[in-house]
Every structure is written in C-alpha cells, then in structure tokens.
Amino acid sequence: xxxxxxxxxxxxxxxxxxxxxxxxxxxxxxxxxxxxxxxxxxxxxxxxxxxxxxxxxxxxxxxxxxxxxxxxxxxxxxxxxxxxxxxxxxxxxxxxxxxxxxxxxxxxxxxxxxxxxxxxxxxxxxxxxxxxxxxxxxxxxxxxxxxxxxxxxxxxxxxxxxxxxxxxxxxxxxxxxxxxxxxxxxxxxxxxxxxxxxxxxxxxxxxxxxxxxxxxxxxxxxxxxxxxxxxxxxxxxxxxxxxxxxxxxxxxxxxxxxxxxxxxxxxxxxxxxxxxxxxxxxxxxxxxxxxxxxxxxxxxxxxxxxxxxxxxxxxxxxxxxxxxxxxxxxxxxxxxxxxxxxxxxxxxxxxxxxxxxxxxxxxxxxxxxxxxxxxxxxxxxxxxxxxxxxxxxxxxxxxxxxxxxxxxxxxxxxxxxxxxxxxxxxxxxxxxxxxxxxxxxxxxxxxxxxxxxxxxxxxxxxxxxxxxxxxxxxxxxxxxxxxxxxxxxxxxxxxxxxxxxxxxxxxxxxxxxxxxxxxxxxxxxxxxxxxxxxxxxxxxxxxxxxxxxxxxxxxxxxxxxxxxxxxxxxxxxxxxxxxxxxxxxxxxxxxxxxxxxxxxxxxxxxxxxxxx
Amino acid sequence: xxxxxxxxxxxxxxxxxxxxxxxxxxxxxxxxxxxxxxxxxxxxxxxxxxxxxxxxxxxxxxxxxxxxxxxxxxxxxxxxxxxxxxxxxxxxxxxxxxxxxxxxxxxxxxxxxxxxxxxxxxxxxxxxxxxxxxxxxxxxxxxxxxxxxxxxxxxxxxxxxxxxxxxxxxxxxxxxxxxxxxxxxxxxxxxxxxxxxxxxxxxxxxxxxxxxxxxxxxxxxxxxxxxxxxxxxxxxxxxxxxxxxxxxxxxxxxxxxxxxxxxxxxxxxxxxxxxxxxxxxxxxxxxxxxxxxxxxxxxxxxxxxxxxxxxxxxxxxxxxxxxxxxxxxxxxxxxxxxxxxxxxxxxxxxxxxxxxxxxxxx
Numbered sequence: 001x002x003x004x005x006x007x008x009x010x011x012x013x014x015x016x017x018x019x020x021x022x023x024x025x026x027x028x029x030x031x032x033x034x035x036x037x038x039x040x041x042x043x044x045x046x047x048x049x050x051x052x053x054x055x056x057x058x059x060x061x062x063x064x065x066x067x068x069x070x071x072x073x074x075x076x077x078x079x080x081x082x083x084x085x086x087x088x089x090x091x092x093x094x095x096x097x098x099x100x101x102x103x104x105x106x107x108x109x110x111x112x113x114x115x116x117x118x119x120x121x122x123x124x125x126x127x128x129x130x131x132x133x134x135x136x137x138x139x140x141x142x143x144x145x146x147x148x149x150x151x152x153x154x155x156x157x158x159x160x161x162x163x164x165x166x167x168x169x170x171x172x173x174x175x176x177x178x179x180x181x182x183x184x185x186x187x188x189x190x191x192x193x194x195x196x197x198x199x200x201x202x203x204x205x206x207x208x209x210x211x212x213x214x215x216x217x218x219x220x221x222x223x224x225x226x227x228x229x230x231x232x233x234x235x236x237x238x239x240x241x242x243x244x245x246x247x248x249x250x251x252x253x254x255x256x257x258x259x260x261x262x263x264x265x266x267x268x269x270x271x272x273x274x275x276x277x278x279x280x281x282x283x284x285x286x287x288x289x290x291x292x293x294x295x296x297x298x299x300x301x302x303x304x305x306x307x308x309x310x311x312x313x314x315x316x317x318x319x320x321x322x323x324x325x326x327x328x329x330x331x332x333x334x335x336x337x338x339x340x341x342x343x344x345x346x347x348x349x350x351x352x353x354x355x356x357x358x359x360x361x362x363x364x365x366x367x368x369x370x371x372x373x374x375x376x377x378x379x380x381x382x383x384x385x386x387x388x389x390x391x392x393x394x395x396x397x398x399x400x401x402x403x404x405x406x407x408x409x410x411x412x413x414x415x416x417x418x419x420x421x422x423x424x425x426x427x428x429x430x431x432x433x434x435x436x437x438x439x440x441x442x443x444x445x446x447x448x449x450x451x452x453x454x455x456x457x458x459x460x461x462x463x464x465x466x467x468x469x470x471x472x473x474x475x476x477x478x479x480x481x482x483x484x485x486x487x488x489x490x491x492x493x494x495x496x497x498x499x500x501x502x503x504x505x506x507x508x509x510x511x512x513x514x515x516x517x518x519x520x521x522x523x524x525x526x527x528x529x530x531x532x533x534x535x536x537x538x539x540x541x542x543x544x545x546x547x548x549x550x551x552x553x554x555x556x557x558x559x560x561x562x563x564x565x566x567x568x569x570x571x572x573x574x575x576x577x578x579x580x581x582x583x584x585x586x587x588x589x590x591x592x593x594x595x596x597x598x599x600x601x602x603x604x605x606x607x608x609x610x611x612x
Numbered sequence: 613x614x615x616x617x618x619x620x621x622x623x624x625x626x627x628x629x630x631x632x633x634x635x636x637x638x639x640x641x642x643x644x645x646x647x648x649x650x651x652x653x654x655x656x657x658x659x660x661x662x663x664x665x666x667x668x669x670x671x672x673x674x675x676x677x678x679x680x681x682x683x684x685x686x687x688x689x690x691x692x693x694x695x696x697x698x699x700x701x702x703x704x705x706x707x708x709x710x711x712x713x714x715x716x717x718x719x720x721x722x723x724x725x726x727x728x729x730x731x732x733x734x735x736x737x738x739x740x741x742x743x744x745x746x747x748x749x750x751x752x753x754x755x756x757x758x759x760x761x762x763x764x765x766x767x768x769x770x771x772x773x774x775x776x777x778x779x780x781x782x783x784x785x786x787x788x789x790x791x792x793x794x795x796x797x798x799x800x801x802x803x804x805x806x807x808x809x810x811x812x813x814x815x816x817x818x819x820x821x822x823x824x825x826x827x828x829x830x831x832x833x834x835x836x837x838x839x840x841x842x843x844x845x846x847x848x849x850x851x852x853x854x855x856x857x858x859x860x861x862x863x864x865x866x867x868x869x870x871x872x873x874x875x876x877x878x879x880x881x882x883x884x885x886x887x888x889x890x891x892x893x894x895x896x897x898x899x900x901x902x903x904x905x906x907x908x909x910x911x912x913x914x915x916x917x918x919x920x921x922x923x924x925x926x927x928x929x930x931x932x933x934x935x936x937x938x939x940x941x942x943x944x945x946x947x948x949x950x951x952x953x954x955x956x957x958x959x960x961x962x963x964x965x966x967x968x969x970x971x972x973x974x
Binding site for chain 1: 822850858959960964
C-alpha cells in the first residue's frame, strides 16, 4: 500500500478565475499552508474524496450537511461511544470537493483506556437496540414535525393589529431571524440523531463481514450481504405506494387516464371528471405524505427534488408499472424468493463451519447484523429524504424573502451563500426593514454570487483525484470500510482510470461486484431520475448513483452500473433482490460509457467491458 | 449359494451392502453413482462369478492341495506355490456361460460408450475379509487400456489369480481364513479418453476455505496437471452459489494423450492456437463442482479428486470422476496451527475485536 502514490494535498493551485474560492466554505476546510503543524498533519494523513456523497462540487449552503455529519460521526466515535482505535473523521475541501480522513488513536495506552467505556456504552445500545430505535423514531418524527411547523413569513409594512392587542412584544423581523435559526438548529439536530445508531450499525456489519471472511477467505462480499437481505424496511415504501397506485388505477379502470397525459396537472384534470378518477386522486394524495418526500437524488444536494416537488416523476413511474400490469407481468419485488435463497445460502455456509464455538459466533453476529439492518436503511428515509426535502423548501422560502428585498436575483441563488452568511444577511435585511432604510446586502451578494457561480462551473470541470496523501496500512474506522469500500484494490482501480489519457480509449474498467451474474446488453446512461423514462426493456442502466425513487427503473433493466456506492448502496441492494448483475462504485462509468454502447457487466467480479 | 446370483452386474447395481458380492472398490463406485456422481461406466464380475469359476473348473482341489502343509513364514515356499497356483488359474478356461455373460456386458458397455471394443481398465476389487490386505491383494492388479473380450477375460483371470500372491496366502494363513472361502470381484470400467482432465479440491487448499472448490485443468490426461509439468487453468468456484469467482487461463504448452499400442501416456506439444484456450467448458466445470459437492457430502470431509472430460461420450454425460481421496494439504496445515483464541462472548466484544483488527490495505 505504501507504494500507492497519491498527490500531496498542498500541491493544488487555485484554478485561474477562482482565486479566493476558499471563502465560500468554512475557514477551517481548505488545506493549510500557513500553519506548519497543521500542514504536517495534513501531509501525514490519507485523504480520500467522498464521491459517495458528493458526486459534484458542493454548494456553500449545502455544506450544512457536511459540517453536520463531520460533527455527529466524530463526536459519537470520540466522545460518546469511545470507539477504542479511532477518533472521528476529519474533513477538508479542494475546489468544492470534500476529502475525508479517519483519525486513528495512536497511543496504545489510550486505546486500552477506551475499551472499557466502549464495551459498556456500545454494549448498552446493542443490547437495547430495538427499544432505543423506537425512541429514536419518536425523536426524529418530532424533529420533522417541528420543521414542518416552521413558518417563514414575509415582512409586512405594518405589523398586524394583534401584535398590540395580544401584547405580543415581538415583530415579524425577529420571527424571521428566529425561524431561520430554528431551521438550521433542526437540521443540525436531525443529523445528531442520524449518527446515533449508524456507526454502531456499520460496526456490526463489518464484524459479521470480518467473521465470514475469516471463516471463508474466498467469500464474495455480496454473499455476506445476501445473508442479511430480504428484511422489510420502509425505504421501499415509496415504491410500494407507486405499485399500489398502479394496481388501483387498473382496478378502478382509470389506468388509461393516468397514463394519457405527460404531466400530473393534465392527468389530474382528466381524472377529476369521473368519480373513479377522483377516488384514485384521493388515494394518490394520501400516499404523498410522507412517502412522496422521497428524493429523486440522494437528498444531499438542494437540487435533489422530491416527488412532492415534481409529481410528474411519480406519475411517470406509476405509468411504467401500469404498463407492466397490462402486459400481465409481475411488479412485485420477489421477496419470498429472495428470502428463500437467503436462507439457503446462510444454511449452507453455516453448515460448513465445523467448530461449535465458531458456529455460535456466526449465529450471534448474523443476528446482530440483522437487528441493525432496518435502522441502517430506514434512517435514510427519515433524514436524507423526508427531512431534507422539507428542509430545502423551507430554505427556498427564506430565499424568496431575500429575493424580494433584492439580496439575491433568484431564489435558487441562496445556495451560493454559507448558512452563516445568510444569517448575517437576514440581520442586515431585518434591521434595514425595521429602520426603513436601504440594506447593504443587495450591493454585496449578487456580485459575490456571480463569482461563486463561475467557481462552481470551473469546479465541475475539474476532476478530483480519488485520494491524497499517505495511505495507511490499516483502516479501523467502520464507515470508511463499509460505505466507501476503501481497499487497496479500489484505490488502484480508480488511479488506473484517472491515469488513462483518453477516456474514449478505455475498454475495460472495474467497480465493486454489487450483485452477481453476467449479462451483455445495450447501455442507457441516465444522469437523473427524469431520464429513466427513456429506458427500454432489457437495457443496462448506467447512473451516477441510484436512490429509492429510481426503483421503477429496476423492473425494466437487466443490469445496473453506478459511479458511486459500495456493496450496501441502493443499486447493489435492489439488484440483489431482483437477481440481476450490478457493478457499483466504478468512479467513472457515466463518463466512459455512452448510451447505445454494447457493454458486458460482470457483477460477480466487478468487471465492465465495452464490446463496441 | 443360489445359482440365481448373477456373475456380472453394472456398477450402478453395486451398493454398500454388496461388498461381499462385488468387493470394496466396485461397491464404493456404486455408492458414488447413487450419490449423484458420474464415474466412467462399467460392470463388475461378482464374487459369485469367481466362485463358480473356482469351484466348477476343478481348480479348488488342485489349489488346496498345493497349499496344504505350507509354512506361512517360509516366503520362498509361499512364492513358488503362488507362482504355480497363479499359472494354473490363468490357464483354466472359463465356462461358455461365463464368457457369454462377460462378452454381452462388454458389448453393451461398448455400445453405451459409443466406441467399438471400448478400452477398459480391469481391476480387482477385494471383499470384506480381504480388506485389511487390500493394499497388497489388489493394488498391483490394475490393467489399463484393455481392449476386446478376449483380453478382458484374460485380465479377469489375472485378477482372480491375485488372490493367491505369496503375501495374500501368508496373510490368510496367519489370520486363519480358509483359502477356499475367500473370493474376489473384478471391475471392468471404461478408460477415460480425456479431452481435458485434472484435479479438484472441495476446499481451497491455500487458505482452507470450505466454501470453495478449486479445479485445475489441462487438455488431455490429468498427468500433466498432477506432475506439475504445466501451469494448468485454475478455477475458484463458490460452492454455495455455484459461480466461478476467479479464473486463470494461462498458456499451456503440452498435454498427454494415450498411445493405444504402447498403452502409455505420450507427451505432445499443444498447438499454438489452443494454448491460451480454456481447457474445460464452464458447463462442465459446474457439473464437476456439483459432483465435488456430492462427493464431499458422501465422505463427510473435504476431498481431493481426479476427474476427466471424456472425448468419446456425448456432452452432458461425459464429465467423470476418476478418483477421490481425503484432502490432506490443508488438513495437515490446520492441525499444526495454534488453536484459535477463545471466542469473545457479547456482541460488543466481538465488534470491538473486529474494530481493533481493522481493515488491512496492504
């Protein structure tokens, strides 16, 4: 590993025209040049690009989630659960791309001292997992309810009469500042909860994986994950709702009306004309909350819109299902078959363990992995989808007020401001409103936003190297291992593609073997979920990453390839359930593969070959 | 002893409870067939066949006479008696009935194998009372590439006479077995005419993974693989999903084929265009793995197996197991390695141990 060469994190010069980009992000994020100690620390660490969460450069406002998980993950490792050999995960940024590094505990005495508290604290969570998760659900639902209750109201010329009648003693200006603070606070709080169980969950996974790999050194990772498959989780519920609506449309005989119009507005006008149509619309409306808060992306970017933000997306997916039903094809997830196969695989591996103690350990670790699985999946719906989707829209409401006061030219410009800058601007805005004078912001922000737009454009053209600095021999941070799948092999594969001068010359590349099997077929590159409408039966989906709102694509395709994600990523999990090959985390599939190419996907080995 | 007992029977009719009739080797072939393992087809001359030959030909009296009063410790005397007895046995003609039965089975075997006068291996298969001595009673008596009924009958006689080697006589005398009560069976089995052959382990011998099957393969006979003269194709197959999870197909420069006249393996250069070609089809590989699993299940332990894909017989029925024995490489390694540390008890303890070990990047 030591012979793996990655660039020095300090060698990157600003892209011409972006000088000063660092001010778009928190000041501690850029790599350091003027602090010798910090500079040396940065040189000694192994930084890898977090392409899993950030396939594109990050917007100043969207940094909120990076800071939120920076804090949350690290505090649980370091200060709460006392994970013995690792502290937190440190973050940096180059040209809008986030690099992270797990920070090891280097002093053996300190590691030793952290063991006792870990066993006690983590042990408490493992032992009481289901009870504590139930408590978690209450907390997270209350947090989302608080978020939904936040009102972002415009500033009136004259406060309402009741302010006086009720002796309220507060203005709408103060309310705006307060609402914004609450919004941010709820966001950070939500992420505090996000990591409460997650790292422990992943640690349980890693342990089960380790155990299986020790018993069966040749075991493919996907066989391990298969042993934990087929567990019902709410992450699939949005898709189930679409299937139910498709079935209902056929039952009510309104399927024709549902698929006849390309937009929801038009279809709903048509459906309103008949009682059956109205009945279907009522069912549709009922399914929307909360299930249509599912994001069309990962939820990490403000532009990852939810189904509720664009009802044409779920409508088109319902159309795909209706089409299947009409053709007499099944739209069920083959859950029973998956469970049967899971039990067979588990039983066969278990039978090969000859040592009684080892078999008992296998049973216990498998049990723990299955216990933690639902949380590991379900938290995504609550946090990244439901909470984030509502949150982005609330921030847009703040943006609308800023636009009304001339601070930004467009509501969508708000994402170019850091959350602290928005707070500052709102103070400027509110005090100017209170005083009835002109605010300073309109002269400052639109200009700055133009500069930042240029930066973002140039950042998008820049390819972040997969890793920087010195690779360690061992990684102990559970996240790094499971989520990013950082291995010698993956790093070498990334480096290889990066070194290729001409991307069109690449005929073979690899990713993680996400779901077994080999197929050859026509590729369809879908950059966003909107593109899945173009998918034809039997094509191979090539996507940056997939999320639950991509589910309808999986009934049409025969294999899936993604740029980002590990063996526990959405695409890998779904493909295993449908029994079709997947290669995930290829790094560059959407740039190398073009729609119409014939490609061969080997989900058993992770190899992709371009036939022509 | 009922005269209705057959003198010949197919391998698939030989079961575990038939050791007395067909000997250990033939009955274990029958057991393997019933466990779902395909072996080269063939048939057995039963001990009944031997007995009829021994008792009806008048041999019995002559042989017993020669053995009378022999000193079991006088190896020289034993050897000279053995030589005389064996010569006598090999000179006695079979009954027409017996010859007809063997000829008919041999004819049917040839038809089944799609080869006129199919080359066979003729092997003795010792019965229970001879089992402790099987290592010397049967070991030498394997005759390969035997072709035509006359030759088959000739070598059957040689197998029969192997009951009377000096050491076998001495052994029975020591153990108090009457010489006229022992019997032997003979197996007649198609010679695998290997298009490809090699070995298979139902464990990964390099790391002890019991969920793996490792297959080594080259064109022609398995000798090139067993002797290490060639770097064979190597496949790692997952026993549970039955997928090939790793494969290596290097250039193979040579192979062995039989010279039927000299009945020896002859080395040939592999033509350039075939060298880098995978020597076994994936379908056959998986069929092999399936049989490997069945054999392991049958014997209850990881096995070391010799196999061949036969050139004569139609695809789908031509992947054969030639030999299976317990795997020893990994088992020996495991025995000498230190015992595993006591398993931690709680989930948190196990998870801690795993976190502490971390993931090696090197």
